[in-house]
Amino acid sequence: MASLPPVANLLAFESVARRRSFAVAAAELHLTASAISHQVARLEADLGVRLFDRSAHGVRLSAAGERYLERVGGALKAIAAATDDLRQGVGNSLYVHSAPSLASLWLMPRLRRFAEVFPDISLNLSAAHTHSDFALGQVDIDIRYGVPQWSDLVVEPLFEERIVPLASPAFIREHRIKRVEQLMDVPLIQSNVSVVQWSDWLNTFADLRGPERFTLRFDRAQMSLDAAIQGLGVALESSTNAERYLAQGKLKPVFGFDKAVKVKAHFAVYPQRHARRPTVEAFLSWLHGEAAQSGRLGI
Numbered sequence: 001m002a003s004l005p006p007v008a009n010l011l012a013f014e015s016v017a018r019r020r021s022f023a024v025a026a027a028e029l030h031l032t033a034s035a036i037s038h039q040v041a042r043l044e045a046d047l048g049v050r051l052f053d054r055s056a057h058g059v060r061l062s063a064a065g066e067r068y069l070e071r072v073g074g075a076l077k078a079i080a081a082a083t084d085d086l087r088q089g090v091g092n093s094l095y096v097h098s099a100p101s102l103a104s105l106w107l108m109p110r111l112r113r114f115a116e117v118f119p120d121i122s123l124n125l126s127a128a129h130t131h132s133d134f135a136l137g138q139v140d141i142d143i144r145y146g147v148p149q150w151s152d153l154v155v156e157p158l159f160e161e162r163i164v165p166l167a168s169p170a171f172i173r174e175h176r177i178k179r180v181e182q183l184m185d186v187p188l189i190q191s192n193v194s195v196v197q198w199s200d201w202l203n204t205f206a207d208l209r210g211p212e213r214f215t216l217r218f219d220r221a222q223m224s225l226d227a228a229i230q231g232l233g234v235a236l237e238s239s240t241n242a243e244r245y246l247a248q249g250k251l252k253p254v255f256g257f258d259k260a261v262k263v264k265a266h267f268a269v270y271p272q273r274h275a276r277r278p279t280v281e282a283f284l285s286w287l288h289g290e291a292a293q294s295g296r297l298g299i
Helices: 007-019 022-029 033-047 063-087 100-117 169-175 180-185 198-206 221-229 243-248 278-296
Strands: 052-055 058-061 093-098 122-127 141-145 154-157 161-167 188-191 216-218 234-238 261-263 266-270
Touching: 007 022, 007 033, 007 063, 022 033, 058 063, 093 100, 093 278, 100 122, 100 141, 100 221, 100 243, 100 278, 141 278, 161 169, 161 221, 180 198, 188 221, 198 261, 216 221, 221 234, 266 278
Parallel strands: 093 122, 093 141, 188 216, 188 234
Antiparallel strands: 052 058, 141 266, 154 266, 161 234, 161 261
């Protein structure tokens, strides 16, 4: 293994990068600001790059510092988590990372069942659009959204989703929406990260082009669905993510499910070396069971 910088220097760098202040980092690590400054300077000398840009207005990461923090920050978190588990006697930890909307809308409501079936597994769940770096040992399983292009990993599709226009019942009644063409006269809510965009859906079912502008744009399905529930427009979203709102009657498919684009866009992803970990096997078995049950509901 290549020689590593002193851990104290890495901790000083990470704290300053996170806090954007040498003084605050010093207080956090119970050191003087001068000591923190010296540790960061030694790390910069060791690496041969400038990690921070300092000015009278404060401190900010350089481009090299941003890249280094992305890798080192995750590694330090993994070390801290492993240390906490060992200290607390936790032997069956599982680290799962997920696309944000699936985590909040679909996964979270089901976690009680996982805890009941596997009470001995300590589950740690995080969520972000960015994919986890398995090389850093941050997670065991990553639930990713998008087009699968991860040839070096095991990729397991979770379910087939139906992407449909969704709106509140009151909105549908108010605008008397019966035909696809009428969508061009009502507010459409844009989900920036969706694998199916309005232009795709409109071209499929009406040979129409998408609108040139949207009144509302979001980078989370959760926010798009919330906006539709509030009557702010029509959202083009997954009925899987929206299943709770559909069951509660807060949203309805504007044209039923006949006009749905079917996609496989959520995947359980992990390195082959993780496959035989008992906690990974248990979670994947449970996850696929929940996905199959969700599909049988027909929502």
